[in-house]
Amino acid sequence: MGKLSDRTKNENGIALLLVLWIITLFAVICAEFSSTMHTETVIVRNYKDGEQAYYTAEAGINRAIIELERASKTTRQSTAEDEDQEDPEFVYWEPGGGPYVFNIDDYICEVVIEDENNRLGLNAFLRRAKTDPTLLKSLLESKVGLEGEERDIVADSLIDWWDKDNNITGINGAENDYYESLEEPYKCRNGEIPVIEELLMVRGVDEKIFYGTEKNPGQKIMITDEELEAFLEGTLENQEEIKAEIQYEWDNDTKINLGLCNIFSTYSQTVSLRLNINTASFEELLILEGIDPETSKEIITERNDKLFESTTDRLPQFKNYEIWKNNIKVDASNSTKNYKITATGFSEDRQISKTISCNMKLENTKYTISNWKSIN
Numbered sequence: 001m002g003k004l005s006d007r008t009k010n011e012n013g014i015a016l017l018l019v020l021w022i023i024t025l026f027a028v029i030c031a032e033f034s035s036t037m038h039t040e041t042v043i044v045r046n047y048k049d050g051e052q053a054y055y056t057a058e059a060g061i062n063r064a065i066i067e068l069e070r071a072s073k074t075t076r077q078s079t080a081e082d083e084d085q086e087d088p089e090f091v092y093w094e095p096g097g098g099p100y101v102f103n104i105d106d107y108i109c110e111v112v113i114e115d116e117n118n119r120l121g122l123n124a125f126l127r128r129a130k131t132d133p134t135l136l137k138s139l140l141e142s143k144v145g146l147e148g149e150e151r152d153i154v155a156d157s158l159i160d161w162w163d164k165d166n167n168i169t170g171i172n173g174a175e176n177d178y179y180e181s182l183e184e185p186y187k188c189r190n191g192e193i194p195v196i197e198e199l200l201m202v203r204g205v206d207e208k209i210f211y212g213t214e215k216n217p218g219q220k221i222m223i224t225d226e227e228l229e230a231f232l233e234g235t236l237e238n239q240e241e242i243k244a245e246i247q248y249e250w251d252n253d254t255k256i257n258l259g260l261c262n263i264f265s266t267y268s269q270t271v272s273l274r275l276n277i278n279t280a281s282f283e284e285l286l287i288l289e290g291i292d293p294e295t296s297k298e299i300i301t302e303r304n305d306k307l308f309e310s311t312t313d314r315l316p317q318f319k320n321y322e323i324w325k326n327n328i329k330v331d332a333s334n335s336t337k338n339y340k341i342t343a344t345g346f347s348e349d350r351q352i353s354k355t356i357s358c359n360m361k362l363e364n365t366k367y368t369i370s371n372w373k374s375i376n
Helices: 002-072 076-086 122-131 133-144 148-162 176-180 196-201 207-211 225-233 239-248 293-305 321-327
Strands: 100-104 107-115 336-346 353-363 366-374
Touching: 002 100, 002 107, 002 336, 002 353, 002 366, 122 133, 122 148, 133 148, 148 196, 196 207
Parallel strands: none
Antiparallel strands: 100 107, 107 336, 336 353, 353 366
């Protein structure tokens, strides 16, 4: 009997151990299932937010097109006066202003409009540089910050990428032989350049040269989380002041080099630059000789209060006015207007964003859209 009792106790111990192992196994399975479900839920939510953010950005592009088309049919003053009667918070959308922020349900859209006519026509300028490469080299040195061999490589290679022959420009150019020898070979364009981003394929051009100096990463904007949320929703009282700080707070000791995309446009035909002072961006103003970052910031702050009515309206007060006064205008005298529209849609928690950009050509009251692309 004693042996039977001992054996029963041993079996009970084994059964208890098995039960504990089974419970542990089920706990692990449940935990893994719960983790998997949580991960899938996050993936689905992120996908949903990403899709919604994309369509919010698309809505921003379409609203910008409507605003610009409407503005072309009337004057700024009459439009604003008419709209003010219905909506005292009316904001007239124009290149150089913004970013323009609006909500679609819980999603936020931010739109930036740039005047492409404020940039040099890339193909027209390269046509001119073909006969006088020093023009391009001087521009690359003074505005992009390139020197010596690096400057010569970029200048000569840009001309070779554009011209139709296979003759190497100078001693630093590059034609088909160079591009076809790369690890991932491709052919030299040898013709008119359709989009500015194609310059990233040219020998010597990297992202730093193409995009230029990034804003100072050490800048500090004194704004709370609540103020940031209100800013994104467009309800912050000092919206314009915060916007100016976010866009133009630079370290004055840091030299700002422009990128090729700040200087050139494939949609402009301008060779001798004459900026529209009412639409030029911070970077575009820096193209003008005599305008430094602080002056550019001051001009934009001044025009945010009221657009300049003439080239002598409040502008003579700014630094080096006599140097750059002949290279500015205050109206869009071009019969054809070229805009770049960039819209970013944000999810409700602002953790996910999607950006779309396109180019809009507006001639009289007819417009065409090109170079539509999703950036992220």
